[in-house]
Amino acid sequence: MSVRAKKIFRDLTVNKARSLLIILAVAIGVAAFGLMLTGRIVLEENLRDGYAATKPAQTILTLSAFDDDLLNSIHELDYVEESFAFRLDSARLQSSGDVWLSMEIYTLPEFDSIPLNKLNSEDELTTPPLNSIYLERSLNNVMQVGDSITVELLSGDLHTLKVAGFVNDLSRLPSEISLTGVGYISLETAEELGFDTQYNQLAISFTNAKSRAEIEKETTKLITEIEAENYFVLRASIPQPNKYVLGDNMTSVLFILNALGILTLILSAFLVTSVMSAVMSQQIPQIGILKSLGARISQTMSIYFQEVLLFGIIALILSIPMGLIGAYFLADGVATGMNFDVTQFHLPTQTLILQAFSALLAPLLASLVPIISGSRITIREAISNYKPENTKNASRFGDLPQLINLSIRNTFRRKGRLLLTFFALLLAGAMFIAIIGIRQSMRNAVAELQGDLNYDISFDFAQAYPIESIKDEIAKVNQIESIETWAVNDARLVINDEHQTGSIIMYGVPEDTTMAQPAVIHGTWLDENITRGIYVNADFMDLSPNLKIGSVIKLNINGTEEEWTIIGSGGRGFIPTAYVFYDDLTAQTGLDGFANRLVIQTGQSDSVSQSRIQSDALSHLAENNFFVVNSQTTTQLKETTAAQMDILIILLLAMVILIAVVGGLGLAITMSLNVIERTREIGILRSLGAQNGVVRRVVIIEGLVIGLISWAISIPCSIPLAIWLGNSLGNSLLARPLDYIFSIPALLTWLGLTVFISIIASILPAQSAAKLTIRDALVYE
Known part of the structure; x- marks a missing residue:
């Protein structure tokens, strides 16, 4: 082994704890970086490929009843690539006890060769037996295969069906979000239930349409041809092409997680800077000896760069499996929450390259300044390196007990190292406080945007009934304080004579409504002085780039076209929605x-x-012969929405934990370096009779001082961070920035965590200091 190799090996092993901590810090930073890269790539690939494999329909039309004759004529249209007819009926599902869930039951003519919106199943998908049903798997947390479920039809009849299995339908929102169960039955079972066996749904894909505008134009042409054959199109649903309904939510979260992964990598690089600064400071006498033996600056720098490179190589070896395991759990958790499968998990080549690049380059860059600075020192400077501590302010904490005074003064001796340690803990604290505040901000924003849910229970009827009859009958039900009756219609935005958008849900509400009060982000709510004024959500505004407040638009409602004026807009939902006055x-x-x-x-x-x-x-x-197709309690909907938002917060908090771990390692490294540099001082304390407990307390109190100062500084730093997160998440998920909320519970919780981290990070250095004897101090190099 060469002399250079021996020196590098000795530097790594002479202080094993320090070397281990810095390797772990770099490994965690690189692992977090790789975790985010792999997680994002795997999730995007699986969602893209999984969604494409279902052959998503470009439009789904809801029609009056039709049979194979219409389907065959549509097959013959040259601009239609594929079509598939099925039936949709509404019912209620008894999920547990007296709790009922709205349900959509799809009757499919075939299960083994579904051409569009294919269902995924763990086993080969075959037609379910008579009086059996496949359930969408988002219901598998409340039901199991083989269970008998009770289904209530619109007629009020109750039927028992057996759960034949679970399938995954990526064309539908998960039941946890929509609060609507989804089931699939055969034509024979539909006949047993008394359903009409004619179709009422038509899924279509077009030959040459790719963009949403092209699909809308083709759909407009198709609807015209269908209605020319005396069929009535009730609704035209046109989803975003090639995009899963929750895809934007996932992208938004992964973007922020990626940013945090990069920050974690940067923090670990800062720790390398701190360690190498200490190493170069401690090894100035050795550098002087090397210089006296003729070593050039480049040769000295090469030795220490090789040390850092070795740190990076070991950290890379550790970080690859750590990041891969973390990415697996991240991908599995996100995919489960968004109801799709991760069928292909792998380590992407680009992740491996970027991890290797970051593990080797980031530490080298971080150590560049201290290595160059230390290597440029002259022999004379190395020999005269002793610099006595500045003691003119030694008594500035004189009013405090002597032990605490000593710990506080020790804290500020190495200000550069102190700042690097502060930064990691400060960022973790600021993130923690900001994210807990964001959680409350998101809940408040959702509550505001759910102002159109200022009621407790909703009932959607299969047809329109006289208002007075509805009021007379519902008044006979106990514990109902107030009611409102609305008109709900399907509408389509008319772009031109040959182009209409997909369907919009229009709610006609009373002028004095108190139960529809959605939050207004732009413009104003409905005004009785404005005839045909319309308030829309952000999804409506996305239908055309030309839409803005004040735009005069033309809507097709039940075959007639009238002009309306957009006077206000709100947040984002999952489908385009509009509110107008009932009379209009x-x-x-x-x-x-x-x-x-x-x-x-x-x-x-x-x-x-x-x-x-x-x-x-x-x-x-x-x-009393009022047929209800759908009914929901808003408490369930609000609780479910809040739970979905909490999933995002949990993912962000997971990254904060990684940042806090890096911060804790940074503090541990700092305390270890401080103990090494103060070996002589500890020896003096020993010679004055200081016991082990006293030495331990000096180190632990110093760690606590650093932690508490970082906690105090993290408070103001959390404010701009929370505002940035609020703007990013709010605009992406809700189409509005989140209001800033400062969380006192988060502040106090992080205080407790800071004390815990500081004590844990200081225990090993404190124990090391307590083991030092007077002899150790005398022989300290």
């Missing part, structure tokens, strides 16, 4: 005095009471 809507539909939606307030805020009142109301309405 019914003036176009001709259904004045009729309503097909009922919303009620009960005065009960808990989901159990609301569910009980819902069941009573549904039973009474069914007994």
Whole structure:
């Protein structure tokens, strides 16, 4: 082994704890970086490939009943690539006890050769047996294969079906979000249930349409041809082409997680800077000896760069499996929450290259300044390196106990190292405080955007009924405080004579409504002085780049076209939605005095009471021939939405934990270096009779001082960070920035965590200091 190799090996092994800590710090930073890269790539690849494999329909039309004759004529159209007919019926599913869930039941003519919106199954998909049903797998947390479930039809009839299995349908929102169960049955089972066996849904893909505008134009042409054959198209759903409905949510979260992964890598690089500064400072006498033996600056630098490179190589070896394991759990957790599968998990080549690049280059760059500075020292400077401590301010903490005074003064001796240590802990603290505040901000924003849910229970009818009849019957149900009746219609935005968008849900609400009060982000809410004014959500505004507040638009409602003026817009949902006054809507539909939606307030805020009142109301309405196709309690919807937002917060907090670990390692490294540099001082304390406990307390108190100062500084630093996160997440997920909320509980929680991290990070250095004897101090080099 060469002399150079021996020196490098000795430097790495002479202080094994220090070397281990710096390797771990770099490894965690590189692992976090790789975790985010691999997680993002694997998730995007699996979602893209998995969604494409289902052959997503470009449009789904809801029609009046039709049979194979219409389907065959559509097959013959040269601009239609593929078509698939099926039937959709609404029902209610008894999920547990007295809790009922709205349900959509799809009757499919075939299961083994579905051409569009294919279902995924762990086993080969075959037609379910008679009186059996496949459930969308987002229901598998409340039901199991073989269970018997109770389904209530619109007629009020109850049927028992057996769960034949679970399938994954990427064309649907997970039940946890939509609060609607989804099931799939055969034509034979549909006949047993009494369903009409004619189709009412038509899934289409076009030959040459790729963009949303092209799909809308082809859909407009197709609807014209269908209606020319005396069929009525009730709704045209056009999803974003080649994009899973929750894809944007995943992209937004992964973008922020990637940014945090890069920050973690940068923090670990700072720790390398801190360690190498200390190493170069401690080895100035050795550098002087090397210089006296004729070593050039480049040769001296080469020795220490090789040390750093060795740190990076060992860290890389550790970081690759660490990052891969973390990426697996990240991908699995995100995919499970968003209801798709990770079928192909691998280590991407670009991740491996970037991890190697970061593990080797980041430490080298971080150590560049201290190595160059230390290597340029002259022999004379090395010999005269002793610099006495500045003691003119030694008594500035004189009012404190002597032990604490000593710890505080020790803290500020190495200001550069102190700043690097502060930065890691400070960032972790600022992130923690900001994210907990963001959680509350997101919940508040969701509550504001759910102002259109200022009711407890909603009922959607299969057809429009006279308003007075609805009011008379619902008044007979107990514990209902107030009601409103709305008109709900499908509409399509007219771009030109040959181009209409997909369907928009239009709610016609009373002028004095108190149950529809969505948060206004731009413009204003409906104004009785503005005829045909319309308030829309962000998804509506996305239908055309030309839409803005004040735009006069033309809407096709039930085959008639009228102009409306956009006067306000709100946040994002999953489908385009609009609110208008009831009188304006019914003036176009001709259904004045009729309503097909009922919303009620009960005065009960808990989901159990609301569910009980819902069941009573549904039973009474069914007994009096009011057919309800869908009913939801808003408490369930709000709790579910809040839970979905919490998933994002959990992912962000996972990254904060990594940052905190790096910060804790940084503090441990700092304390270890401080103990090494103060070996002589500890020897003096020993000669004055200091016991092990005293030496330990000096080190631990010093660690606590660093932690508490970082905690104090993290408070103001969390404010701009929270604002940035609020803007990024809010605009991406909700189409509005989040209001800043400062969280006192987060502040106090991080204080406790800071104390814990500081003590844990200081224990090993404190124990090391306590083991030093007077002899160790005398022979210290």
